[in-house]
Amino acid sequence: MNWGSSQGYQDPTGFRILGLPDDGTMAQYVKVPVRNLAPKPAHLSFEEAAALPLAGLTAYRALISRAQLKKGEKVLITGIGGGVALFAAQFAIAAGADVYVTSGSDEKIEKALKMGIKGGVNYTHMDWSLSLKKRTGEFDVIVDGAGGDGMDALFDLAHPGARIVFYGATRGNPSGLTTRRIFWKQLNILGSTMGSPEDFQGMAEMIQQHTIKPVIDKVFSMEEGEAAFRWMDDASQFGKIVLKIQ
Numbered sequence: 431m432n433w434g435s436s437q438g439y440q441d442p443t444g445f446r447i448l449g450l451p452d453d454g455t456m457a458q459y460v461k462v463p464v465r466n467l468a469p470k471p472a473h474l475s476f477e478e479a480a481a482l483p484l485a486g487l488t489a490y491r492a493l494i495s496r497a498q499l500k501k502g503e504k505v506l507i508t509g510i511g512g513g514v515a516l517f518a519a520q521f522a523i524a525a526g527a528d529v530y531v532t533s534g535s536d537e538k539i540e541k542a543l544k545m546g547i548k549g550g551v552n553y554t555h556m557d558w559s560l561s562l563k564k565r566t567g568e569f570d571v572i573v574d575g576a577g578g579d580g581m582d583a584l585f586d587l588a589h590p591g592a593r594i595v596f597y598g599a600t601r602g603n604p605s606g607l608t609t610r611r612i613f614w615k616q617l618n619i620l621g622s623t624m625g626s627p628e629d630f631q632g633m634a635e636m637i638q639q640h641t642i643k644p645v646i647d648k649v650f651s652m653e654e655g656e657a658a659f660r661w662m663d664d665a666s667q668f669g670k671i672v673l674k675i676q
């Protein structure tokens with residue numbers, strides 16, 4: 431809410447997220463400004479539409495508005511089990527890119543292969559980035575929400591002139607970075623957070639145009655809210671976890 435007037439960044443003082451610091455959407459009623467409402471895409475169920483706004487918007491801005499992904503480019507999306515990552519993969523496939531992923535789970539990579547990604551690698555394996563580079567070569571675009579000590583490997587996997595978008599830091603800060611790789615390869619390092627109303631509009635149009643359906647892992651009732659959080663803690667989900675108001 432209150433993105434502000436710049437397409438480049440959110441209003442540094444007025445920007446708020448439903449859920450941070452305001453109460454979020456685990457509620458029977460939520461009050462939002464009318465200008466923030468959008469029609470539900472007709473091909474989506476209410477559960478699918480509920481899965482869309484935050485993760486879909488973040489993925490769209492990172493991949494389309496910030497990285498400016500083009501048809502035929504080779505893109506790497508890390509941690510495909512993540513909500514944003516899965517949307518990014520769906521958008522990248524729809525945009526005609528060659529999409530590769532990482533995951534800590536071979537099973538999740540198998541599921542992503544069924545969605546149309548070209549290949550994946552398990553980041554828990556030793557030298558995962560070297561084996562990926564041997565198979566695929568370097569990437570034009572990389573989308574990452576993990577950060578931490580995995581960042582250096584991403585700079586190594588990037589093609590000279592590549593765009594690398596960071597939208598999260600699940601792994602925290604890196605203990606070190608090979609700065610030389612960034613300037614020698616002329617890398618474009620981009621940060622991305624949520625998205626503007628224009629990004630939201632663009633995301634909704636992309637969803638409609640390509641009849642993209644959010645991947646839903648599990649739907650819980652509101653009364654099962656705690657179980658839903660425990661399920662998320664377990665990290666075995668592939669897709670969004672939705673709370674349904676009966």
Ligand SMILES: NC(=O)c1ccc[n+]([C@@H]2O[C@H](COP(=O)([O-])OP(=O)(O)OC[C@H]3O[C@@H](n4cnc5c(N)ncnc54)[C@H](OP(=O)(O)O)[C@@H]3O)[C@@H](O)[C@H]2O)c1
Binds near residue numbers: 515533553622
């Ligand atoms: N900037 C923004 O506007 C914005 C918006 C939403 C979220 N975020 C941030 O983005 C991050 C992801 O959020 P999310 O809700 O999409 O994810 P999520 O559903 O919480 O899942 C996190 C994912 O991180 C992946 N992961 C864990 N360790 C990893 C590693 N070493 N390398 C690569 N991936 C790893 C896992 O993928 P696998 O299960 O495949 O192993 C996991 O599924 C969080 O840090 C969140 O705070 C930022």
